[in-house]
Amino acid sequence: MSSFLAIFNMLVNLAFWIIFIQIIFSWLIAFQVLNMSQPLVRQIWSSLNALTEPVYRPIRRVLPDLGGFDLAPMVVLLGLYSLQIIVNNNLAGFAY
Numbered sequence: 001m002s003s004f005l006a007i008f009n010m011l012v013n014l015a016f017w018i019i020f021i022q023i024i025f026s027w028l029i030a031f032q033v034l035n036m037s038q039p040l041v042r043q044i045w046s047s048l049n050a051l052t053e054p055v056y057r058p059i060r061r062v063l064p065d066l067g068g069f070d071l072a073p074m075v076v077l078l079g080l081y082s083l084q085i086i087v088n089n090n091l092a093g094f095a096y
Helices: 002-030 039-062 072-094
Strands: none
Touching: 002 039, 002 072, 039 072
């Protein structure tokens, strides 16, 4: 069971970093530090969007429209960490 918890925690951490990198990328693009006409930037941005958009889409339908401010990544991160806490607290006793 401890290997399941380790793999689960690794996947949650991976999801966190993907979302965090996408947030930073969106800020850099918005402030024109990164240029979307560069092929590498466009490819990384489209890859990050392909990974995160299926998760964000249902959350964006529920959240109110706040203009240019997107709360979906924060909701996903809170959900991931809540799930991680629940799984770790409930399965930690079975790990040993």
